[in-house]
Amino acid sequence: MASSSSQLDPRQGFHSTVTTTVTLDGDTLDDPTCSLHATYSLPPDVFVDPYELSDQHHDSYTFNLTGLVDVELPVSAAPPEGQVLSLHLISPDSWKATSEVSVQVPIHARYGLPSETGYHDIPLSPPQVVRRCLGTQQSSSTETTIPIPLSPASDPDALTLRIPVADPRHLALVEPATAGVVLGAFLLLAYTLAVAAAALRKPDPVSKPQKYID
Structure with a gap:
């Protein structure tokens, strides 16, 4: 059964990377019409830089990004809706050999509000990963979307980023x-x-x- 898991590395600091690993099943590997897609809903505390994605990860996926990109704004001035990043994973030949694919998304944290603890924890939601396959029905093309669930072994704290803030x-x-x-x-x-x-x-x-x- 296909599944996905994600984690942050490092888990502290203003710059980190979300690595999402998808374990594939036979249906995805055997059907050449299937493609993998991942959607990240990011809170206003963090952002992704589209230029960084284009320069460093163009061979892993294509993407669509909505939401504010201004890298200088603190979280107090950022709109509450954050960003939505949609990836279309590029399928290399190595998928069939490993039955697994990993993608990396670099993220950056905005300056947070002051706290007496001296730090602020930013919980991130795991991406929604789906498999989309083309088919034919009555001489017309159809697309089937199949969600890929989270791995039962996923660590709930693996997507919490801690940043320093003013006291x-x-x-x-x-x-x-x-x-x-x-x-x-x-x-x-x-x-x-x-x-x-x-x-x-x-x-x-x-x-x-x-x-x-x-």
Whole structure:
């Protein structure tokens, strides 16, 4: 029976990869009209970069991505619907040899809201994996979609990403310290510009004529 499982590596930090492994059955391997598809529904806490997928994973799948891509926005400014990534897996000849296929999706976390724990856990949903096969019925083509279930051995914590966040108890120190550093940098820049301007305004010393003795 076909099944799928997914896991994150690493499980901590702002950059990780979701690896989805699909174990194939004989029906999928023997039917050349069948194709595999995976749909990832991502929360607003994380995002995928379409340019990264196109550059690094074009030989593994084609994809369609909907939702916000802006990589600079913190989670507080991101829309709540997140992103939806749909993959059409490219079937290499190795599928029949291994009866298994793995795909990787790099993800990136947005800056989270402050928490006294100093971290924020982001649970991700496993992708919905389906098999689509073409057939004929009364001289017309039909497509059958068959869901591929999760493996019973799947770890429910394998798709939880932990990221560091600011501690709100430190804001009373961080905010004035940041303001002090910015002010100090501004004063240093102003002083440097003033010294440079004074040097430019300083007249060149008049050279004295030299006496020549015959």
